[in-house]
Amino acid sequence: MILKVEGLSKSFGGLKAVNDARFAVAEASIHSIIGPNGAGKTTLFNLITGAIPPDSGTATFDNVDITRWTPDRLARAGLARTFQRTSIFKELPVDENVALAIRAREGISRAVWQSRGDAQMVAAEARDILARVGLDSRANAKAGDLAHGFQRALDIAIGLALKPRLILMDEPLAGMSRGDRETVASLITMLRDTLGLTVVVVEHDVGMVMRLSDRITVMQHGAVIADAPPDEIRDNAAVRSAYLHGSFAA
Ligand SMILES: Nc1ncnc2c1ncn2[C@@H]1O[C@H](COP(=O)(O)OP(=O)(O)OP(=O)(O)O)[C@@H](O)[C@H]1O
16 A cells, blocks of 8 residues: 555644544555545645644555655655646746756756756656657647646646656546546546556546546545445445535436
């Protein structure tokens, strides 16, 4: 198990936003976290990625206790995160967005990366990464001009520049057209199948989650109410009841 969450809890005032959450994520799998609005999914992500400290419990990545690590330290250890709002620089070309992330990873200062050899190395790696996510033909386009689905692909490319082993994605399909959702879903599958990455996704599109995921953790009122492969989740009475007033349409 590449990621283990054991008893993570976080309260805001009297509200237990995450309450004794436990689950484990298998290496090279797509693992989704779903649940109705306010179930605690984003807070759980924030706890795992060091954005906020837990009250109690632990998270381990590759058997190393990463509880309370900073996001920077986690990224260097191979755990990356993409956000619901893209983190791209819209005024810059697509390839330059990826090049910036590579330079950040390498800690290459401006003086050094201006040397010709380094610039070529970074450009070559950026091209490789863009080819992986299907953006090679758009390398010179202004990032802000890309269609929504391709902007998300660029976000993923920026994540890949950190050479992660695990990527946590916060609602990667939010606000997208059907076509864009398919583009991003294929990309997520490619990350697992071609690159052997582990992908943990928080996502509201339950139909897509059912299709994509190897395993699904369901949260309600801060607690994990089910943790199983999609087929079992579909038939789970507690999950159906949690979604009774929501949009469980799978
Ligand atoms: N910083 C905060 N201060 C106070 N309450 C918070 C804070 N962050 C989250 N909460 C509360 O904790 C609960 C869980 O919120 P969280 O955003 O984690 O749920 P979620 O499952 O991600 O919801 P959604 O699907 O709507 O994004 C909610 O009741 C929310 O209002």
